[in-house]
Amino acid sequence: MKQGIHIISLGCSKNLVDAELLMRQLEKAGYRVEIDGEGSRAGIVVVNTCGFIGDAKEESVDEILAQVERKRGGEVKKVFVMGCLSQRYSTELKREIPEVDGWFGKFDWKGILAELGKQYDEAARDERSLSTPRHYAYLKISEGCDRTCSYCAIPLMTGPHRSRPFEEIIREAERLTGMGVKELLVIAQDSTYYGTELYGRNRLAELVDRLADVPGAEWIRIHYAYPAGFPFELLPVMRERPNVCKYLDIALQHCSDRMLRLMRRGVTGEQTRALVRRVREEVPGIVLRTTLMTGHPGETAADFREMVAFVRETRFERLGVFPYSHEEGTFCGNHYRDNVPGKVKQARAEEIMEIQREISAAFNAKRIGTRTRVLIDRVEGDGYAGRTEFDSPGVDPEVIVAGSAGKLEIGSFREFAIASAGDYDIHVI
Ligand code: SF4
Secondary structure, X not given: OOOEEEEEEOOXXXXXXXXXXXXXXXXXXXXXXXXXXOOOOOOEEEXXXXXXXHHHHHHHHHHHHXXXXXXXXXXXXXXXXXXXXXXXXXHHHHHHOOOOOEEOOOOOHHHHHHHOOOOOOHHHOOOOOOOOOOOEEEEEOEEOOOOOOOOOOHHHHHOOOEEOOHHHHHHHHHHHHHOOOOXXXXXXXXHHHOOHHHHOOOOHHHXXXXXOOOOOOOEEEEEXXXXXXXXXXXXXXXXXXXXXXXXXXXXXXXXXXXXXXXOOOOOXXXXXXXXXXXXXXXXXXXXXXXEEEEOOOOOOHHHHHHHHHHHHHHOOOEEEEEEOOOOOOOHHHHHOOOOOOHHHHHHHXXXXXXXXXXXXXXXXXXXXXXXXXXXXXXXXXXXXXXXXXXXXXXXXXXXXXXXXXXXXXXXXXXXXXXXXXXXXXXXXX
């Protein structure tokens, strides 16, 4: 019987790719490995932590403590911790939770294998075992970030921006589609910076164009774009390549000049609005997902009213809001007071999401009666759940397929008529 290892991966999709890389190495070392398995009875647990903001850190610490409790109860023999929280706070955590058998950095898979008395397989260094449903996979194109956003601790944990070699990414995409993957989700801390430090020029448009040539790649979806220095040459690729989703995830965070300056985003409110206009003009029918932040130090009621007006006028099809989290070691942590009360941060976030609910409902209502192509993700009740090219897994609404559609293959594409819609999900027949 192979020894079992259970990786619990918290945080973002980039962290999940790290867990999948580790999973492959452990399998090659002879272990039976699962990621985020329900009711796992594996003797060794690896908690892949997130250290981004307060809530995420708390979730990670709670998970570590839960696994340490299982170890005390004899359910698991060893508990290892890796990822961003461990990268950022290992000294303190080692002192506070001595029951953990090993603390490892964000990318220290070699350390975990060595702790198990195993060899790291250099030849398999960019091979992954997928934890996502077989028809979609995340494709990480770079690591780290060179931006200086005031509130962000990510560069403290991931280091500076490092693009993966162009051909290595293409080879991985070919390997993934060879394994049956149809949807490639392009991810990074800052995907729109791709190639800049490695090749001295931005190569994201070229990369996406090349990915669109990969046999079997039916959907290529771009996440984590950044507004400043946006590579406009990407837009014709998104417009002209049918298998590049008319979907762009671009975190804008705010729209007031004053707040964007305090956030050190390197872009103005007018540049932000102009960017949105140009993207929509050059890629007709594109769906935009953005993220905004409420309650950043210095945000006044007037700044927030400007954000409300911006959300009402821009009508993003997809939008999420984060209340500001004061993180030590960041520019904010070192230079600003956390002067917006927690209740106000939260109330502002809720007000934005209430407006967004109406915008999303109106966007959906316009689509009723039209036909749409759906990727079937899983069985749901007596029917299925899936997504259109406008929906990214785990963050966006879903398509509910009625049972009357009959038996469908998971991972297949089917065209349906949109029969009805809620504020977020749509129902098709
Ligand atoms: S772009 Fe800004 S928010 Fe995003 S990871 Fe980099 S520093 Fe953080």
